[in-house]
Ligand SMILES: Nc1ncnc2c1ncn2[C@@H]1O[C@H](COP(=O)(O)OP(=O)(O)OP(=O)(O)O)[C@@H](O)[C@H]1O
């Protein structure tokens with residue numbers, strides 16, 4: 001019962017303080033709003049990029065052909081090496097006979113043409129998917145090294161460049177967001193510091209009459225929490241409306257059919273939840289720091 | 298029954314000043330004790346050690362059986378709930394009414410609203426300020442403000458009431474009135490009272506126990522002391 005009263009009192013005092021220090025609170029809330037909007041943008045971009053990259057990665061396979069002179073041993077050697085290669089996710093072997101059968105089903109002309117030939121002109125092949133697309137090139141080169149491999153290629157070009165570009169974008173936004181989070185936590189901490197100073201005499205009396213440490217500190221911690229949570233409201237609205245509008249505007253695709261956007265629901269709800277949590281945590285961290293530093297008990 | 302026992306207590310501040318040296322005092326429950334001495338003799342330091350605002354550098358300070366010298370910071374609030382404290386500067390919250398200022402002490406320790414009201418009224422009655430409970434501190438005289446402080450200090454019915462120069466800012470008549478209230482609290486509620494003061498007239502008139510500090514050392518302890526005697530040396 002007493003714990004609940006202390007809690008309620010803490011919340012009430014924190015709320016009063018947010019209202020009383022309106023301009024200061026507004027500054028802190030604005031800053032955390034801006035930060036959280038950027039966090040939201042970063043999250044939306046990186047989540048979409050991750051999805052798009054995954055889509056692209058599925059397309060990115062190495063196709064290696066074995067020379068006509070290649071023996072069964074050669075094929076087994078390659079299988080063993082592929083098994084050993086770290087970057088190889090899996091591979092599919094298709095013998096020239098299988099190719100031939102498949103070709104035959106494509107068209108009758110093919111089928112008759114192939115019948116007339118004494119030897120099979122097709123080659124045995126491996127289709128290889130990799131784990132990490134960024135070292136696709138290295139893996140391909142490794143496969144090329146076998147002298148019985150006639151050729152090994154992958155869809156070089158745009159896809160690979162996009163993946164690398166996305167990678168850079170993701171890292172830059174991450175650094176930016178982290179910097180902003182720190183600034184916001186600092187600003188909220190500073191707001192709490194000023195509230196602590198403005199309530200110095202109240203705190204002094206509370207200490208004299210025997211308030212427990214927790215009940216002295218709680219209002220300030222709640223105040224930070226409120227500032228963080230209030231700061232997440234606008235970003236959440238921006239996320240929900242913004243993303244739905246964007247998605248509708250582009251019909252779910254960015255520029256080309258390959259770049260498919262993540263569907264808005266439940267994605268934006270998930271982002272909103274995270275924004276709320278991040279806002280709350282930033283506020284708590286900022287105020288906890290200020291309380292530890294300026295509210296000596 | 299002793300309430301306070303100070304044993305071989307020293308206080309050396311960080312700057313090297315020895316404010317209290319080898320202090321030994323026993324104060325029983327229900328006593329009214331004046332602490333006198335020249336400015337800088339260590340009165341406030343002695344008092345601060347009782348409510349653990351300062352930690353002794355050496356020695357023991359028992360309050361209600363607990364050695365507060367050893368009390369951890371996180372437990373100090375429990376000690377404070379058993380002690381009422383009054384200062385020269387009143388430390389009232391200007392935006393709260395008289396009632397709210399007194400109630401603040403009980404709210405701050407988590408009492409239920411319905412338990413707060415009767416206690417606050419009773420405390421205000423004890424200092425004769427019930428009819429002013431809706432006033433704000435700046436609408437009161439100095440003496441009235443100090444009475445509010447006393448009400449706030451006794452509202453939780455402490456065993457011990459500590460006053461550091463409570464009449465320092467008040468003129469002689471009002472000072473007598475304040476001490477009269479303290480005397481009444483001492484007699485009617487049985488609260489032990491320790492009061493640091495410079496006021497000779499009051500000490501001489503009250504004929505209470507007097508502790509004299511000189512440069513941090515206990516230079517006198519008279520059961521029915523007076524100020525003049527000690528001032529002569
Ligand atoms: N926080 C402190 N840090 C360093 N020295 C202090 C501190 N507080 C008090 N002192 C020193 O300790 C000595 C005793 O001070 P104290 O305040 O206890 O005296 P006092 O008897 O209450 O004086 P007054 O009658 O002026 O209130 C003084 O020399 C003072 O300068």
Ligand SMILES: [Mg+2]
Pocket residue numbers: 340341342461
């Ligand atoms: Mg003093």
